[in-house]
Amino acid sequence: MKAAGAAPAVVFLDLDGCLVDSTDPITGSLQHALEELGVTAPRREELVRFIGPPLAEAIGTLLAEAGEAVTDARVDAGIEAYRARYVEVALTATTVVPGVAAALARLVAVTRLVLVTSKPGRYAEPIVAKLGLDRWLEAVVAPSLDHRAEPKAVTLARALTTVAPDVHPAATVMVGDRSHDVLAGQACGTRTVGVTWGAGSRAELEEAGADRIVDTPAELVAALT
Numbered sequence: 001m002k003a004a005g006a007a008p009a010v011v012f013l014d015l016d017g018c019l020v021d022s023t024d025p026i027t028g029s030l031q032h033a034l035e036e037l038g039v040t041a042p043r044r045e046e047l048v049r050f051i052g053p054p055l056a057e058a059i060g061t062l063l064a065e066a067g068e069a070v071t072d073a074r075v076d077a078g079i080e081a082y083r084a085r086y087v088e089v090a091l092t093a094t095t096v097v098p099g100v101a102a103a104l105a106r107l108v109a110v111t112r113l114v115l116v117t118s119k120p121g122r123y124a125e126p127i128v129a130k131l132g133l134d135r136w137l138e139a140v141v142a143p144s145l146d147h148r149a150e151p152k153a154v155t156l157a158r159a160l161t162t163v164a165p166d167v168h169p170a171a172t173v174m175v176g177d178r179s180h181d182v183l184a185g186q187a188c189g190t191r192t193v194g195v196t197w198g199a200g201s202r203a204e205l206e207e208a209g210a211d212r213i214v215d216t217p218a219e220l221v222a223a224l225t
Helices: 023-036 055-065 072-093 100-107 121-130 152-162 179-188 202-208 217-224
Strands: 010-013 112-116 139-141 172-176 191-195 212-214
Touching (some): 112 152, 191 217, 212 217
Parallel strands (some): 010 112, 112 139
């Protein structure tokens, strides 16, 4: 992962499942959205797999699995219902993953840290500010609210061109807990590190082809410094 002991020029970090535990607000908001659509919602533990991917993708998949028609209007209604509930609970029910704050404090001394998330910036920015994570982050790169399902690779590519235009992608690393993060890094030419403390499994990260997989924030620091 490391080259001659050198830290990467920029580390791109996922939010949900990587830096923060947002299991309760996300799964609860998904349940609420389905109920508003007249669909019986799965139990919260069955919805953890939807932490990470774009919201429109999650709503569409859940509608299809329930045998419901998947139309733009239905997905948009689900997104609206989800956001209405999420904005009420996100700031109080999201917590920092244990060990992450210490890891960021060590990493920021040797590299640039940039948040790259599929969560709209309108929601991501207040969360990182409320939790105090913004003190270590150079920038937050995220979709706007009007992007229904921006692929993670598109968001990461925008981060590379806007935050690090003079840095070769191979000198950067994408860190995340889901295959979406790993595949985005591969598509954009970055190195990739998968973390196992989020919603994704080690098997998922291995199948996606992560360059390195770590089990704790302390191991993440060791992999990047």
